[in-house]
Amino acid sequence: MAQAAVKMDEAELIRAAQKGDQRAFEQLVRLYDQNVLRLAFNLLRSPEDANDIYQEAFLRVYKNLHTFRFDCSFHTWLYRIVTNLCLDALRKRRVRREQNTVIETGEGVLDRMDAVEEERAHGDPQRQLLSRQLRGRIEQVLKELTPRERTVFELRHYQGLRLRNIGELLGTSEEAAKNCLFRATQKMRAALGDFV
């Protein structure tokens, strides 16, 4: 019932935003932007790239909202835009060298992710327990996954989306998404088996 009320509010927001209501558009952005930023940030592991995806995705929504006809959920429509942008960014990175989040500065080693990461993530006891070596290894394995495997893994593991939804977002079947996830977890198990 409450979910139905939320959905109705969202539909009203979309219709108002389609008519040019800026406040409605901003509220619509706020319904999803935290998860969108988290998805891009986690996938691309770069604050600048995550911000680029965030800006581009919501500007595309703003410019094309008039074409949204409620044929699918707004969530699916938005995530299709975001995942396509992320996949493109990941594919481009495969061509050039993957950007390293850790850089050497005059004041020592600096992780650019730290400046924009949630403080509670650093204070998380589970995270602290995890050895630096294991964290580095996991991040390395994530980088080695193909853009598609990495995206499917991200959407399933961190965003909690069902494989059926993921298939819909990526324009493929649930079975293909499942195979992708299977390959990703196998690669991780093979690379991290000795650490955990």
Place this chain on the structure above:
Amino acid sequence: MKCEEARDTLPLLLYGELSFEDEERLETHIDECAGCREALGREQALFHSLDAVQAIPSQQFLENCRAELRGRVAHVESEQVSFWHKLRGGFSVHFHFPPGWMQLGGAVAMLVLGYFAAQWTPLSNLRPGHSEASLQPVTSRVRYVEPVASGRVQIVVDETRQRVMSGNLDDQSIQRLLLAAAKDPSDPGLRVESVDLLKNRPESAEIRSALLYALQHDPNAGVRLKALDGLKEFANDPDTRKALAQVLLKDDNPGVRTQVIDLLIQHRTEAMVGVLQELMNKEDNDYIRMRCQKALNDMNASVETY
């Protein structure tokens, strides 16, 4: 179920992506197989480790992204207005209709004129050179309509011919025209473009005054943002600061308010404290509240008024 198949399916079990039947088969196998139970434990440990490397963006980072998006959306909005303006500008003939009953009168007159012209005006009645004249850029307005004898109608039309002027931005006559265009209430696109040009000469007191006026009174957020852009260099000027404070408290566009607070708090003065405290009482935008609170804290001022 064999151990190899069971171990391959463990991630799907943890993700809850197995069918009822497959889950049953796997759990039955795990109950009976110590090796696969151990493998499940390792898989769970791997999952927990993966959870711990999740990068969560901070609230500040999110707010910065939101502020940038607001500015970009406002820019797109002003570009769209500008596009329509340019499109309309492509036509050589403009009709500026007066408001109210005169519009109706004008419409009736045009209908009457069209009817009589089609019915009774022979082609030979057209004056020589008429077709060339119609190609001239003209702004027309029907001023007066009157029926005359023999069923004819007399119409008085105001015609304004367009003239192209060009010159440097420092040219006084160009500046005067731009200043007038920046206040044209009928055309936000024209105002956006005029203010966009004027903002490059904020050192002129007259232009600065026009920018301040646009910032405080223009109904279009795109125009206000352009004006704000031109006033950035004068963020320390008392008149500009006064206007910025008013805009911060009154403007209904969060994108404009975001840019104003960023500009205003660059130069912190005691006089700002009251404005910022008032803002804290009424502002509902998280980013602006956060910036405001930080500025008050930096100035050792209380966040609220009592």
